[in-house]
Amino acid sequence: MGTVTDRARPARDWRIRLTGDAAVTLEFAPRIDPGINARVVAAAARVTAGRHRGVRDVVPGYHAVTVYFDPLRADAGRVWTALEEAVTTPAVEADASREVVIPVRYGGGEGPDLEEVAAFAGCSAAEVIRRHTATTYRVYMVGYLHGFAYLGIVDPRIAMPRRETPRLVVPAGSVGIAGRQTGVYPTAAPGGWRLIGRTAVRVFDALRHPPGLFGPGDRVRFEPAPPGAPTAGGMT
Amino acid sequence: MIRMVDPGLLTTVQDGGRWGYQHLGVPVAGPMDPVSHRVANLLVGNPPDRATLEVTLVGPAIEFLADTTFAVAGARFDLSLDAQPLPVNAAGRAGRGSLLRFGRRTAGARAYVAVRGGVEVPPRLGSRSTDLASRLGGLGGRPLRAGDRLDVGAAGGAAALDRRPGRWFQPPAGGARVRFLPGPDPQRFEGRALKRFTRSRFTVGPDSNRMGYRLQGPAIGLADAAPVLSAATPPGTIQVPPAGHPILLMADRQTTGGYAVLGAVITADLGVAGQLAPGDWIAFEACEHGDAVAALIKTEQRLMQLAATSNRRLGPAGTSSRRGPGRRGAVAS
Numbered sequence: 001m002g003t004v005t006d007r008a009r010p011a012r013d014w015r016i017r018l019t020g021d022a023a024v025t026l027e028f029a030p031r032i033d034p035g036i037n038a039r040v041v042a043a044a045a046r047v048t049a050g051r052h053r054g055v056r057d058v059v060p061g062y063h064a065v066t067v068y069f070d071p072l073r074a075d076a077g078r079v080w081t082a083l084e085e086a087v088t089t090p091a092v093e094a095d096a097s098r099e100v101v102i103p104v105r106y107g108g109g110e111g112p113d114l115e116e117v118a119a120f121a122g123c124s125a126a127e128v129i130r131r132h133t134a135t136t137y138r139v140y141m142v143g144y145l146h147g148f149a150y151l152g153i154v155d156p157r158i159a160m161p162r163r164e165t166p167r168l169v170v171p172a173g174s175v176g177i178a179g180r181q182t183g184v185y186p187t188a189a190p191g192g193w194r195l196i197g198r199t200a201v202r203v204f205d206a207l208r209h210p211p212g213l214f215g216p217g218d219r220v221r222f223e224p225a226p227p228g229a230p231t232a233g234g235m236t
Numbered sequence: 237m238i239r240m241v242d243p244g245l246l247t248t249v250q251d252g253g254r255w256g257y258q259h260l261g262v263p264v265a266g267p268m269d270p271v272s273h274r275v276a277n278l279l280v281g282n283p284p285d286r287a288t289l290e291v292t293l294v295g296p297a298i299e300f301l302a303d304t305t306f307a308v309a310g311a312r313f314d315l316s317l318d319a320q321p322l323p324v325n326a327a328g329r330a331g332r333g334s335l336l337r338f339g340r341r342t343a344g345a346r347a348y349v350a351v352r353g354g355v356e357v358p359p360r361l362g363s364r365s366t367d368l369a370s371r372l373g374g375l376g377g378r379p380l381r382a383g384d385r386l387d388v389g390a391a392g393g394a395a396a397l398d399r400r401p402g403r404w405f406q407p408p409a410g411g412a413r414v415r416f417l418p419g420p421d422p423q424r425f426e427g428r429a430l431k432r433f434t435r436s437r438f439t440v441g442p443d444s445n446r447m448g449y450r451l452q453g454p455a456i457g458l459a460d461a462a463p464v465l466s467a468a469t470p471p472g473t474i475q476v477p478p479a480g481h482p483i484l485l486m487a488d489r490q491t492t493g494g495y496a497v498l499g500a501v502i503t504a505d506l507g508v509a510g511q512l513a514p515g516d517w518i519a520f521e522a523c524e525h526g527d528a529v530a531a532l533i534k535t536e537q538r539l540m541q542l543a544a545t546s547n548r549r550l551g552p553a554g555t556s557s558r559r560g561p562g563r564r565g566a567v568a569s
Contacts, residue, residue: 017420020500021528023470025420030465044259056255057264059468061492066468068258071503071532076525142261143466143492146370149261150466186261187370204260206360206372212260 014039016083022071026083027064032152032180037140039087040065041097041217046086055079060216061141062150097217099136102184102199103225104175106132110198113163117177117194120160131155132196132222137182139218147186147204149214154180166192173198175222182222186212199225237301238351240384244296244338249355249374249386250348250487252285254363258468258491265365265373268346268446268487268510271535272310275401276350278543279307279327281394286354287364289380291347293513295338296380298349300330304388305352305396308336311344311407311511325405327396344407345513352396356387368446369488394543401542411437411517414505415531416474418522424464424496425476426457433498434520438482442514446488448475449509451518455480458496466494472501472509474520484509484518504531 019025026043028036037060044060047067054074059066069079106129107114118125137151144150154177162178167190170176174185176193185191186204203213214220240247250273253266267273267290274284289296295313300306307327308315315322316337317330324347330336338347357364357375366374375384418430433456441450456476469475473485475495482498486509501509502523512518 018417018525019420019468019497020417020470020472021502021525021532023468023500025468027467032465057258059258059491061467062465064467066470068255068468068470071529072536141466141492142259144261144490146257146262146367146372147260210260211257211262211361214260216259 014087016080016087018076018080019066021076023066023068024076024079024083025064025066026087030063032062032140034138036063037138038217043083043086044216046089047082050082050086052079052082055082061143097139097219098215099219099221100213101221101223102175102201102203104133104197104199104222105225106197110171111175111196113160113176113194114196117158117160117196121158123157128158128196129224131158132177132182133224135221137220139214139216139220142212142214142216145186145189147212147214149183149203149212149218149220151182151214151220152180154182156180160194162192163194164192166190167195170195171198173200173203175199197222237388238304238355238386239299239301240380240382240386241297241299241335243380243382243384244291245294246292247296247380248290248366248368249287249357249364249380250290250366251287251354251364253487254361254365254367254373257361261491262361262372263367263370263488263491264471265363265367265446266487267348269310269344269348269407269507270510271405271507271539272346272407272511273348273350274539275325275405275542276307276309276348277354278539279309279325279397279400280305280350280352281327281392281396282350282352282354283392283394286350286389287357288351289349289355289386291338291349293341293345295341295347297338298336300332300334300336301385302332302388304330306330306336307350307396308347309350309401309405310347312342313347314339314342323400325400327398343409344511345516346510351388353389353391356389367488369490397542399542401538404538407511408508408516411519412508412512413519413521414501414509415521415523415527416472416499416501416505417525417528418499419497421497424458424460425498426459429456429458429498430522432456433482434522437517437519440512440514440516440518444514446486448486448489449484449512449518451482451484453481456482456498460496464494464496466492469493470500472503472506474498474500486510502528502531504528504535 170191371377438451438453
């Protein structure tokens with residue numbers, strides 16, 4: 001999954017719009033779709049590689065990529081053209097995404113909602129873990145918190161909706177499910193996702209290059225952490 | 237070096253912002269009023285994006301632990317240096333042991349304290365800006381506290397200014413009108429929503445902060461209750477959640493958001509918005525892209541004029557940083 005293949009291109013299925021005086025956005029149909037997201041990631045990568053003068057940030061989402069520019073150094077029309085070229089050029093380069101494996105200690109105090117998700121799914125906790133680890137997920141978008149990756153698509157059986165009342169503090173490293181999405185909290189934060197486990201992996205570290213473990217388009221797998229694995233203590 | 241004697245309500249280190257990492261979910265942060273931040277830097281002869289201290293509503297007391305050239309720009313406060321009244325928007329010199337105090341605030345919400353050489357904290361992801369939500373940058377990613385000591389960087393080549401910005405540089409008192417570019421999703425709103433929005437006065441809500449302003453006023457009706465797929469949120473974005481009460485996204489906004497977007501405040505007016513306090517009014521005027529660019533160029537010209545029309549240096553005391561233009565001195569001031 002996740003590779004960009006150049007299919008016979010149908011009628012234009014994207015549009016470009018100004019989003020303020022310092023940003024231009026390319027968008028496809030608003031759907032969570034690996035094919036659309038792959039085109040978003042490819043277009044973002046191409047604009048980034050172009051190193052256009054005055055461009056400050058290239059931010060891919062599920063179905064759209066926004067290019068931020070300094071309006072005194074770059075012209076909106078030029079950024080527009082760069083995005084147009086990025087989306088109309090057939091993809092030839094290899095898929096640059098990486099695969100990241102996250103060891104997780106499921107259940108117990110670190111996954112306080114695992115039993116609830118099992119009840120929702122009508123199966124055992126072990127079966128929830130099996131299903132959560134059986135999928136290779138795609139990073140659709142990084143947002144909400146620094147380093148927080150929206151991963152999809154979760155097995156529908158365990159896709160429990162988020163809690164009605166979010167927790168005031170979710171510990172760093174918590175692995176949660178919210179409907180068809182799963183993710184790892186990079187830092188302690190309020191949150192409503194169903195927490196099924198925790199990882200000791202630091203998914204974000206400002207002193208590391210790159211600082212975030214997850215980039216748009218990357219593939220992610222979870223696996224049960226071996227017994228005696230380090231605890232999540234010490235993460236911020 | 238400077239020392240925070242009293243931190244004030246919320247004082248943070250800010251530079252030009254942490255650009256280049258939004259695709260990893262890292263907010264930009266940076267000054268709420270970028271123009272005042274730049275004026276403060278200009279006044280002391282700094283490059284435009286050196287780190288300053290952003291002061292919020294209730295000002296701090298700052299002790300200078302060495303002779304320092306400094307300036308305060310932006311919101312109007314009664315200022316004093318060692319109990320002597322001090323003008324705003326002007327460079328001044330403080331001797332070792334001098335105390336800068338902020339008194340009553342008379343206009344605007346945020347002032348910027350620049351020191352010649354810039355506030356020196358370890359850069360994180362290329363920026364010294366404090367991002368409170370990510371606890372990144374500044375001093376430990378947090379607001380400054382009493383007793384904090386901050387280093388001052390090496391001065392650049394430019395001289396401190398002996399003049400002050402003109403009348404154009406006035407913080408709003410009590411409220412402001414800002415311009416915005418409507419769109420990009422007009423079909424998400426009721427037919428009369430834009431008219432209702434531009435004809436209303438909103439109040440900056442009490443739960444507003446550096447991430448965004450919650451606007452109190454008439455509800456803006458959505459035509460479509462379908463959830464919005466999250467996407468990037470440029471500065472100044474006006475989001476409308478289902479209940480219809482707009483949120484104006486500011487410096488510390490999250491990098492992505494999933495609400496309908498009514499428009500975006502133009503870059504030239506973001507600083508005006510940044511000078512508003514909870515309880516102030518705000519109104520919005522639609523404009524076109526050309527107006528936005530023209531307004532930004534006008535501000536830029538004013539800033540360049542301020543920098544260019546004075547070649548005279550402030551007197552010799554305090555700084556020994558007369559160097560070749562553009563050369564970065566290695567000696568801390």
